[in-house]
Amino acid sequence: MDTNKEKGRLVVLSNRVGPLSDSGKAGGLAVGLGDALRRRGGIWFGWSGKTSEQGTFSAFDRETEGDVELVRVDMTEQENTDFYGGYANTTLWPLMHYRLDLAGFERRFEAAYRHINQRMAARLSTLLEEDDVVWVHDYHYLLVGHELRETGFKGPIGFFLHIPFPPPEIFAALPNANSIVRGMVDYDVIGFQTERDCRNFCRYITDELGGEQVDEARVRLGDRTIIAKAYPIGIDAEGFEKLARSADALALRKKLYTMLEGRHQVVGVDRLDYSKGIPERLRAFDELLQTYPENRGKVTLLQIAPLSRAELESYRDLRRELEELAGHINGAFGTLEWTPIRIMTRGFTRRALAGICRASRVGLVTPLRDGMNLVAKEYVAAQDPENPGVLVLSRFAGAARELQAGALMVNPHDPGDVAGALQTAVTMPLAERQRRFETMREPVFRTTAQSWCADFLAELYAFRAGDRSGAA
Ligand code: ADP
Ligand code: G6P
Secondary structure (H helix, E strand, C coil): CCCCHHHCCEEEEEEECCCCCCCCCCCHHHHHHHHHHHHHCEEEEEEEEEECCCHHHCCCEEEEECCEEEEEEEECHHHHHHHHHHHHHHHHHHHHCCCHHHCCCCHHHHHHHHHHHHHHHHHHHCCCCCCCEEEEECHHHCCHHHHHHHCCCCCCEEEECCCCCCCHHHHCCCCCHHHHHHHHCCCCEEEECCHHHHHHHHHHHHHHCCCEEEECCEEEECCEEEEEEECCCCCCHHHHHHHHHCHHHHHHHHHHHHHHCCCEEEEEECCCCHHHCHHHHHHHHHHHHHHCHHHCCCEEEEEECCCCCCCCHHHHHHHHHHHHHHHHHHHHHCCCCCCCEEEECCCCCHHHHHHHHHHCCEEEECCCCECCCHHHHHHHHHCCCCCCCEEEEECCECCHHHHCCCCEEECCCCHHHHHHHHHHHHHCCHHHHHHHHHHHHHHHHHCCHHHHHHHHHHHHHHHHHCCCCCCC
């Protein structure tokens, strides 16, 4: 499948690197990119996840898995606090998820961000050979393309944003937003999860910076014409389906069925992040038990919520809120035999997650805003076609575009709407479940991690070949 390989090595940069194996680590970027890179080979460079005195000057930590070389560097404590905890996750993450109310803007965060983007570009440049093609990922590294050009690298540089790009009216609230977007235009190809995100970015260029939309796929700013397009990310659907059918997953499913004693399980799987709408989901489950009391004792919500970014206050507040809410609902409705809501914050192997999804009658995916949401696709891939479950999906997830024809679509801000969808899901006849499942199965197996990677790279390699030169 890899027609691009001979045209130059692929070098990837993202904040988190790997692992490529089934580790029980949460995060869509690592899962999507890992699935794609495993098949293609190349270098994957980024942060080691550790802090040290040398920080980004530390020696490379190199490790080889199959055809992929994983290369990592440390950060200093301060770099980590101001870059990762600060600009990336206190400034950009909430802003990009339309949460200006949670965004914090501090000059030292921005300075750290520019410094780390420059440092990582400098370290990356020492790994590069002339024919390499560079692919940078996510909001941590909006400016690496710009910095890499400063080092003299002339090859194609692509960028993929895994999270939403908000409307210009919101992005403009970012101090120095113009300079960030101007820096991004040094990438040759910029990929987004959805057409909406792409449109928002292009509107920023045209409406705020006076640039021009050249055609459907190209936008111009000053003397730079770049490709900006939507490339929705997918999962390794066949691999996940296989995991869900594995003996281990089936054994786990059997165990869960025994524990459930004929009850339906509704499952939520999300990093503990405010963008995922987890408290709102619990309130909707509360509403289900209030409005449709026949579900009391009959339906259980299993929320898997691995802790994320726990050093930040907004995330700690969320955890507290969630525990209080679950305690309240369990206290009000629970019986000796039945606990309405179970929350688990531990990591699971992908095999276990696949088994849990297959054993769950409903997949409840209700982010308030999400770039794509791979869990929605994993839930579909894990289902038993003979007896599939139902996906309840937020209209604000990037995955909505591909899955809306088969999922029960909801507004996650409206507990009544979500409760109604849950009621429909737990009472849905088999024939309708099968029909809906088949409708969703098709896009999940068509747009995969592999096809996403191949589509993006085809564009990036074509850029070098001059097939799509920047000149309009
Ligand atoms: P995000 O990238 O915002 O975390 P996604 O839904 O796109 O959201 O991706 C999350 C990924 O992390 C999915 O592949 C999911 O299966 C995985 N994941 C979520 N929770 C866990 C967990 N407890 N253990 C292991 N993997 C998890
Ligand atoms: C999302 C982001 C990734 C990030 C992941 C986990 O998927 O798009 O870039 O790696 O969340 O978050 P963390 O802060 O733990 O890396």
